[in-house]
Amino acid sequence: MSSPLAGAPLAGVPARARRRRGGRRGRLGWNALGLAVFALIIFPVYWMIATAFKRGSDIFADTPVWFPIHPTLSNFTDAIHRPHFWADVKNSLIIVGCVVALSLVLAFLAALALAKFRFYGRKAFIVLIIGVQMIPLNALIIPIYLVLAKANQVDKLSGVIITYLTFVLPFTVWTLRGFMIGVPRELEEAAQVDGSTRFGAFVRVLLPLIGPGLVATSIFAFIQAWNEFIMAYVLLHSPEKQTLTVWLASFTTNRGTAWGPLMAGATLTALPVVIFFVAIQRKIAFGLTAGAVRG
Amino acid sequence: MSSRSPAAAAPLAAPSVSRRRPLGRRLRRAAAPYALLLPAAAVIAAVLGYPLYYLVRLSFQHYGLFQLVRHKGESIGTANYAEIFHDSLFWHVVLRTIAFTFACVSLTIVLGTLVALLLTKVGPFIRLLLTAGLIFVWATPVVVAVDIWQWMVDYEFGVANWTLTALHLGDFNHHDWFANPWSGWAVIVSLIVWGAIPFVTITLYAGLTQVSRDLTEAAAIDGAGPWRSFRDITLPLLKPIYVILISLSIIWDFQVFNQVWIIRNGSPSTDYYLMSIYAYVESFKISEYGLGSAIALVMVAIMLLISFVYIRQMVRIGDAE
Numbered sequence: 001m002s003s004p005l006a007g008a009p010l011a012g013v014p015a016r017a018r019r020r021r022g023g024r025r026g027r028l029g030w031n032a033l034g035l036a037v038f039a040l041i042i043f044p045v046y047w048m049i050a051t052a053f054k055r056g057s058d059i060f061a062d063t064p065v066w067f068p069i070h071p072t073l074s075n076f077t078d079a080i081h082r083p084h085f086w087a088d089v090k091n092s093l094i095i096v097g098c099v100v101a102l103s104l105v106l107a108f109l110a111a112l113a114l115a116k117f118r119f120y121g122r123k124a125f126i127v128l129i130i131g132v133q134m135i136p137l138n139a140l141i142i143p144i145y146l147v148l149a150k151a152n153q154v155d156k157l158s159g160v161i162i163t164y165l166t167f168v169l170p171f172t173v174w175t176l177r178g179f180m181i182g183v184p185r186e187l188e189e190a191a192q193v194d195g196s197t198r199f200g201a202f203v204r205v206l207l208p209l210i211g212p213g214l215v216a217t218s219i220f221a222f223i224q225a226w227n228e229f230i231m232a233y234v235l236l237h238s239p240e241k242q243t244l245t246v247w248l249a250s251f252t253t254n255r256g257t258a259w260g261p262l263m264a265g266a267t268l269t270a271l272p273v274v275i276f277f278v279a280i281q282r283k284i285a286f287g288l289t290a291g292a293v294r295g
Numbered sequence: 296m297s298s299r300s301p302a303a304a305a306p307l308a309a310p311s312v313s314r315r316r317p318l319g320r321r322l323r324r325a326a327a328p329y330a331l332l333l334p335a336a337a338v339i340a341a342v343l344g345y346p347l348y349y350l351v352r353l354s355f356q357h358y359g360l361f362q363l364v365r366h367k368g369e370s371i372g373t374a375n376y377a378e379i380f381h382d383s384l385f386w387h388v389v390l391r392t393i394a395f396t397f398a399c400v401s402l403t404i405v406l407g408t409l410v411a412l413l414l415t416k417v418g419p420f421i422r423l424l425l426t427a428g429l430i431f432v433w434a435t436p437v438v439v440a441v442d443i444w445q446w447m448v449d450y451e452f453g454v455a456n457w458t459l460t461a462l463h464l465g466d467f468n469h470h471d472w473f474a475n476p477w478s479g480w481a482v483i484v485s486l487i488v489w490g491a492i493p494f495v496t497i498t499l500y501a502g503l504t505q506v507s508r509d510l511t512e513a514a515a516i517d518g519a520g521p522w523r524s525f526r527d528i529t530l531p532l533l534k535p536i537y538v539i540l541i542s543l544s545i546i547w548d549f550q551v552f553n554q555v556w557i558i559r560n561g562s563p564s565t566d567y568y569l570m571s572i573y574a575y576v577e578s579f580k581i582s583e584y585g586l587g588s589a590i591a592l593v594m595v596a597i598m599l600l601i602s603f604v605y606i607r608q609m610v611r612i613g614d615a616e
Contacts, residue, residue: 027418034417034425037410042428044489045435047454048443064454110335117328123610125332130609132343134602136550138571139591142578143349146358150366166342173335227436229553234579245438249557259446266439277434 048270051263052076059260075264082261087240088247095157095232095243096225099164100218107172107217112202114173115180132170140166141234148235155237163231168221175220179213180206216280223273244269350595353588360582368585375589384565385573385590392549392570395480399548402488404541407495412525414500426497433493441557444486448472473559476566483554491547495540502536503529535608542605549598570594 051059052075053068079085114122144163145154153159187205232243239250248269251262354375356368379385410429414422435443448455456467473479506529514524530537552571559567568576570590578587 027416030413030416031418031421034413034421037413038421038425038428041410041425041432041489041492044440044443044447045431047447048439051446060452064457106335106338109331113328113331117331119325119328122328125336127606127610128339130606131599131602132339134546134598134606135343135347135595136571136591136598138550138552138575139350139595140343140346142574142584142588142591143346143353145579146353146363146366146584147346147349149363162342165338166346169335169339170343223434227438229438229557230575245436248438248442249561251442257446257449259449259452262442263446266442270434270436270439273436274431274434278430281430281433 048263048266051259052267054260056260075260076268078258078261079265079268082265084239084242084247085265088242088244091157091236091241092226092244095160095164096222098161099168099225100221102161103165103169103172103221104214104218107169107176108214110173111176111180114177129170129174133167133174137167138230141231144231145234154235155241157236157241160232160235160243163235164225164228167228168224171224172217172221175217176210176213179210179217182213183209219276219280223276226273347595350588350592353585354592356585356588358584358588363582363584371585375585378586379589379593384568388568388570388573389593391568395484395551395569396545396548398484399487399491399551400541400544402484403491403495403544403548404537406488407492407540408499410492410496411499411503414496415503429493429496432490433497435490437490437553438557440486440490441554444482444489445558448482473567479567483558486558487548487551487554491544495544498536498540499533502533506532538608539605542602542608545601546598546605549601550594 050066050068053071053073054065054075055068055070055072058065058068058070113119114126144166148154148159148163151159153162183206187209189201190205227245228243229245229249232246233249236242236246239247242250248262248265251257251265353368355370355372356362357371357374358368362368410425414425417425447453450456450469450471455472456470459465459467459470472482510528511524514528519527550571551569552575555563555567555569555572556575563572571594574587574590574594576587577590578584
């Protein structure tokens with residue numbers, strides 16, 4: 001950061017100059033440390049990608065091959081030709097698509113009420129929305145499984161879609177509400193004074209302004225549903241009906257894992273999430289209130 | 296909620312229009328928020344409320360394979376609770392879950408703070424690089440992360456064993472990290488902390504950039520060292536952020552399941568039980584759904600106690616908006 005020399009009191013100048021010189025050397029040290037921390041943090045991700053592109057003999061070498069010198073796509077072709085890969089990709093997409101669409105519609109209406117109206121019970125509903133997100137899903141999986149078994153919804157995508165609403169819907173309501181609050185009331189009121197109805201004002205003024213928020217929220221919801229593991233693991237038994245995360249976890253059954261194809265499969269599973277995540281990360285980083293995005 | 300008197304509702308926009316509106320129209324506007332909330336509230340009641348109620352009921356029932364076929368449990372009062380409270384494994388698992396949560400949260404917060412402070416010290420290029428690295432780690436799905444770590448600590452060709460041996464930290468050839476539960480848990484905690492650091496770091500860094508440089512520089516001129524200026528200026532200013540980060544981390548780490556389950560290939564030994572795993576095994580492996588529900592309910596109760604602080608803070612933020 002540029003040290004603001006201007007405006008420094010005269011007496012402070014020598015001290016400042018000294019600090020700057022020391023600062024330059026200090027900065028170099030910090031940068032080196034920063035680079036080392038970067039290498040440490042990114043290494044697992046790097047190792048996944050590097051392994052995915054390595055030949056088998058380089059993966060199972062006595063001394064690690066740090067870089068895929070003989071890059072190959074064979075791990076990827078192996079992974080996608082494994083049984084049920086494409087079926088499971090399709091299942092994941094169907095489930096995620098339905099969950100996102102359903103929760104977005106429901107959450108939109110609810111968030112509108114919470115953000116734009118004051119009414120009796122509003123605070124209670126907000127507490128409820130935050131509170132239900134604290135209930136561990138692993139606890140709810142038992143009753144959900146038994147209820148769905150009774151309703152004949154086990155091993156069906158529809159059962160999983162309903163189940164995923166338990167965590168995606170409250171979260172979506174809360175996030176969308178945050179985005180709607182950001183729209184200044186004056187804009188809506190101006191439109192109303194101009195003679196349009198509340199609904200007209202809403203469509204013409206509010207909707208375009210929260211468009212980016214809607215996109216970001218759908219991506220949050222997408223990531224959460226795409227990454228989910230335990231519900232799908234319990235509810236979907238047939239291999240051709242599972243989701244991609246369950247497919248990936250079933251790679252590691254016992255000793256002698258096919259690490260190359262597994263890392264290729266892991267890379268493919270992570271890819272859409274990483275792309276979407278990078279696209280909207282600014283909104284996540286600064287929306288503390290929307291902080292509940294961690295797999 | 297929607298049955299409560301709608302007359303009490305005061306639409307926000309009222310002051311902007313001075314003339315009185317017809318009664319029917321006012322009533323319609325008062326009812327509007329309830330109508331908007333109804334669909335979401337109904338779905339949440341169905342997919343969350345009902346299972347929660349059913350979980351409570353199950354915990355007072357004997358629900359085994361026979362009952363699973365008949366879709367009907369047998370009421371047995373508090374016998375499930377009596378059984379788990381007299382089960383030494385249960386208390387072991389509760390204590391282990393608490394210790395595990397404590398280890399994960401404290402490591403995440405301390406390391407996250409250190410990396411966030413480092414971000415304020417490095418040059419713009421390194422900062423960009425480091426932030427990008429953090430975001431990639433943050434975006435990595437949990438199941439993928441577990442597979443990567445499993446591969447890194449593989450007993451035969453894992454890069455961890457090779458590196459530690461090469462650094463002369465001991466002979467790690469064919470070292471099985473999960474043979475000893477302590478080293479196994481060390482791997483699991485590292486994996487979780489690694490995945491959790493980005494969120495904490497990036498949030499804290501955003502907070503740190505809000506702390507005025509004038510304050511810290513004034514403190515430096517007054518002779519305060521970096522530690523004092525962090526403790527007496529930065530920390531109090533960031534306290535609200537820390538409250539949220541710590542409570543969220545506790546909530547997340549207390550219910551960890553996937554990481555342990557997948558890294559132990561879906562059949563962890565009792566040394567690797569957390570409360571979530573114990574409840575799962577009792578229900579889905581041993582088919583004692585009633586017992587599993589009782590364990591799960593104890594877990595929910597502990598969670599809600601912990602979350603109280605967090606919820607209060609969030610509601611406060613929600614009100615301020």
